[in-house]
Amino acid sequence: MKSRAEDHAVVVGAGPAGLFAARVLADVFGRVTVVERDDPADGDRRGVPQSGHAHDFLARGHQITEEWFPGIGEEMVAGGAHAGDIARDVRWVIAGRPLVRSESGLATVISSRVFREGHLRARVEALPRVRLLGGQDVAGLSFSDDGSVVDGVLLGPGGAGKLPADLVVDASGRGSRTPVWLEEHGHGRVTEEKLKVDVGYATQVVRAPGDAFAGDVCINIVASPDSPRGGACQRVEGDRAVVTLYGVLGDHPPTDPEGFLSFAKSLAAPDIHEVLEVAEPLTEVRRYRFPASLRRRYEQMDSFPRGLLMLGDAVCSLNPRYGQGMAFAAMQALALRDHLAEEEAPTAEAYFRRLTEQVVDPVWNMTLLSDLSFPGVPGERTPELLQVLELVGRTQVAATLDGSLALTCLRVFGLLDPPTALLDPAVQERVHRTLSRQPASTGPEQ
Numbered sequence: 001m002k003s004r005a006e007d008h009a010v011v012v013g014a015g016p017a018g019l020f021a022a023r024v025l026a027d028v029f030g031r032v033t034v035v036e037r038d039d040p041a042d043g044d045r046r047g048v049p050q051s052g053h054a055h056d057f058l059a060r061g062h063q064i065t066e067e068w069f070p071g072i073g074e075e076m077v078a079g080g081a082h083a084g085d086i087a088r089d090v091r092w093v094i095a096g097r098p099l100v101r102s103e104s105g106l107a108t109v110i111s112s113r114v115f116r117e118g119h120l121r122a123r124v125e126a127l128p129r130v131r132l133l134g135g136q137d138v139a140g141l142s143f144s145d146d147g148s149v150v151d152g153v154l155l156g157p158g159g160a161g162k163l164p165a166d167l168v169v170d171a172s173g174r175g176s177r178t179p180v181w182l183e184e185h186g187h188g189r190v191t192e193e194k195l196k197v198d199v200g201y202a203t204q205v206v207r208a209p210g211d212a213f214a215g216d217v218c219i220n221i222v223a224s225p226d227s228p229r230g231g232a233c234q235r236v237e238g239d240r241a242v243v244t245l246y247g248v249l250g251d252h253p254p255t256d257p258e259g260f261l262s263f264a265k266s267l268a269a270p271d272i273h274e275v276l277e278v279a280e281p282l283t284e285v286r287r288y289r290f291p292a293s294l295r296r297r298y299e300q301m302d303s304f305p306r307g308l309l310m311l312g313d314a315v316c317s318l319n320p321r322y323g324q325g326m327a328f329a330a331m332q333a334l335a336l337r338d339h340l341a342e343e344e345a346p347t348a349e350a351y352f353r354r355l356t357e358q359v360v361d362p363v364w365n366m367t368l369l370s371d372l373s374f375p376g377v378p379g380e381r382t383p384e385l386l387q388v389l390e391l392v393g394r395t396q397v398a399a400t401l402d403g404s405l406a407l408t409c410l411r412v413f414g415l416l417d418p419p420t421a422l423l424d425p426a427v428q429e430r431v432h433r434t435l436s437r438q439p440a441s442t443g444p445e446q
Ligand SMILES: Cc1cc2nc3c(=O)[nH]c(=O)nc-3n(C[C@H](O)[C@H](O)[C@H](O)COP(=O)(O)OP(=O)(O)OC[C@H]3O[C@@H](n4cnc5c(N)ncnc54)[C@H](O)[C@@H]3O)c2cc1C
Pocket: 012, 013, 014, 015, 016, 017, 018, 035, 036, 037, 038, 045, 046, 047, 048, 050, 053, 054, 055, 056, 057, 058, 136, 137, 138, 139, 171, 172, 173, 174, 176, 201, 288, 290, 311, 312, 313, 314, 317, 318, 320, 321, 322, 323, 324, 325, 326, 327, 329
């Protein structure tokens, strides 16, 4: 691999994707500058309006960040976050029934998103080759005269100042303006795929007595086609908890206190409502509307400049109710790392192919499958797909009766195993045996 010790990489955006990208780039580039529009130290930043809502960090993300930033989980716990085992200490309700508890050996650390991002940012800023430039808007990309190379970013009002770079990585989130800039410089418009899900979120931060959780760190009531409302209630720093409720396809939770409470009561299990009943509200209820999952097909572009790569929500923004975005960004940064390590002269084409095949396709297809299990979500349902949905649905029900199947499901939800793990013949045999032990008339026991 060509040495890049003299080279400068610029990352646009200091969200999770930008921070993970900086961590990877710092192993290769002599200098890395992360440019962030907001003041990163502001808790609730304008650039990430979703950050006040409950943010899960899936097991795969936890594994990757512990590898990159050893001890970060312990550090967060020392600062007030809550650690647990994803199968023992998280209360999961799926298909209206609690998953069987067990010991998975897979750690989770629950905190607010702002707190987690603050810890990640501190670790990245401590890297000797990385500098974070806050309060600077990237107003454009600097292109060579023929548009074939990106050689920096344009900063300041009207993009008057240029920050030169040997590589620019756009991690500016779903609102990334790169599609427009590429088109303006003759590369055509990237194709966008959207899947309408119309998810509405409502969130309140409360003060909850520790015993309200009965020793658990988090309660996840997962929406299912039979009960399409869900919620997450997470113990975060101090004695606070973040309570997020959501509904799909326009069935959005209200933000007035009574409406919020009665939406919580309408979930498939009473657990979150019970916490709210003993909690003291600390904030108003805040809402967020997520109309559609969005995927930008950079890998299909006929023309793309050298010197530019992208990752995170800027490439693919997923239905948030699966809690995947940050772990997904970490997995994309792994693809960036592998790409930089293997290619003699890395091309954007090779990068996007790798990103698509190794990370985006598998995760996008997994969420697509789950979304299509909701009858109102538009999309083609072939007989094969309906069969897979049936098997996955049965597996989830069986996971409420069998600890081993619960673990299989949690590993898939945590992005540790591909969704095909649910269809494995041995797993399906166990599902069959588990469900056939149940009396047909009463369904699974709770
Ligand atoms: C309601 C909701 C709930 C969610 N829940 C979860 C969850 O439970 N778990 C999970 O993992 N994910 C969740 N997500 C998804 C998660 O928030 C995103 O996937 C994640 O933030 C993506 O990270 P990112 O770094 O790509 O983008 P962002 O977090 O959006 O960061 C982009 C950064 O770029 C900066 N920026 C933008 N433009 C410029 C510019 N021109 N110049 C300089 N800086 C710029 C922004 O200020 C921002 O800091 C949720 C999303 C929503 C909407």
